Amino acid sequence: MPNDRLRDALLRNGLTPTQLAAAIDVDPKTVERWITRGRTPYQRHRHAIAAMVRETESYLWPDAVAPERATEIAESEVVKVYPHRNSIPADLWDRLLNDAHEHVEVLSLAALFLVERPSFAKQLATKAKSGAKIRLLFGDPTAAEATKRSQEEQLDKDTVAARIRNALAFVRPLLKVPGVEIRLHGTTLYNSVFRFDDEMIVNTHVYGFPGAHAPALHLRRLSAGDLFETYSESLESVWRDATPYTG
Structure with missing residues (x-):
């Protein structure tokens, strides 16, 4: 399932997938998979992306954090x-x-x-x-x-x-x-x-x-x-x- 929240966050902040890829040092195809296929980035990348687009990780990837960790x-x-x-x-x-x-x-x-x-x-x-x-x-x-x-x-x-x-x-x-x-x-x-x-x-x-x-x-x-x-x-x-x- 596409990650429309991530796609929208990038658009609102004037960022292209290529620009995001360059900023966090990953392949542009990886970013495309995060958006079009709903793949979940590694934690270090989630944190960097959330900071760039000024959204929370839990908003961009609701299922990425384990329930126990979310409670903490x-x-x-x-x-x-x-x-x-x-x-x-x-x-x-x-x-x-x-x-x-x-x-x-x-x-x-x-x-x-x-x-x-x-x-x-x-x-x-x-x-x-x-x-x-x-x-x-x-x-x-x-x-x-x-x-x-x-x-x-x-x-x-x-x-x-x-x-x-x-x-x-x-x-x-x-x-x-x-x-x-x-x-x-x-x-x-x-x-x-x-x-x-x-x-x-x-x-x-x-x-x-x-x-x-x-x-x-x-x-x-x-x-x-x-x-x-x-x-x-x-x-x-x-x-x-x-x-x-x-x-």
Whole structure:
């Protein structure tokens, strides 16, 4: 079976099979077999290729890492576990946002705690103008999920919808900034995801508890890891089905 993920990764990075072969010192026919026949490269080559195309080994070759080894790597991807999201130090959020230069992605319902920060929108605008890809996913305030979440948290039925509208007011100026995309989703969120390049905060959702009181994971992406990639693919799935926000 062809490895379409590898083929696509090379195209997105402007690399030909011949160029890849020269960079890692293998025969171009070997690279062609990796792509057209789905052959799995040696570990040293997988690592080099993943670094060149800025993807994880687990994404390019899902079956290459043994389950036992994948579990060990996943444990290493966890930087820290916080019992509550509001236990995360403010300076960690500052550092994650300041250090992000390629990707800032948010999947949440409102994330007011983040977007209402005085400099948040300005920082994202600056990063987008410098070439970063900014993607923000908020809950649709008119969707049934917003009402359901309010009820689950034992709040007035319009509370979450109001939070979302407040959050959208903070980020609305970003609609005019090239490189920033904002969409609305109506999905049931099992986790809120905040990605900053190769680091991520995953805020788990616990029935009956607001997000601030639910646990959170600080993850760092590893080339052969699967945990970071799982949450990233989840965000991607919601993004595909979401509706562009036009203000």
